[in-house]
Amino acid sequence: MLLLNNMQNKLLNRTTLKENIRALKKEFKIYRWNPDNPYQKPDLQSYFVDLSTCGPMVLDALQKIKAEDDSSEYKQTPAERKRLDGLYECILCACCSTSCPSYWWNPEQILGPAALLHGTVGLQTVEMILQKNGYKH
Structure with a gap:
């Protein structure tokens, strides 16, 4: 019985570990619009941020996105x-x-x-x- 409980705990720990790793990566969708060109259609850009490498606040994630990805660059x-x-x-x-x-x-x-x-x-x-x-x- 003890062996069975240990195996179940290890299996449970593995699944929660995978879920935790998945939970550390969050998707942030940022609404982009250029006021210089008001007739251009706005778009929604997605960024994936690993929360283990930045702070827990949304502002921390936004600063990380800004530091890693140049917002002035337009991908063709x-x-x-x-x-x-x-x-x-x-x-x-x-x-x-x-x-x-x-x-x-x-x-x-x-x-x-x-x-x-x-x-x-x-x-x-x-x-x-x-x-x-x-x-x-």
Whole structure:
């Protein structure tokens, strides 16, 4: 009889342990709306928080969500990403080097699109000099 009670207690402890672990993870649904775009439809975002790693209050969980997940970041769908592909590649217009004060003051430290532009111009110049001197590639 004693052995049976011990086995039942161990089994009961295992099930309560699983329930407790499940109970430590809570889902928080946060209603998001952008006041800058009032015609955009609001959405509900779900976050799962392990309550064993933060305080017991709702405010603690909200602070943990804020610290772990940047609310200013907008996660794109693959369709939205596909619409953007090809729209931001450099077309060598030189706007980056002519309108960027950081590039004017630190041209050797700021390596942005201007570096690509200057590299391309340098290669073209070398090719023109070689072609003038009769070298062919």
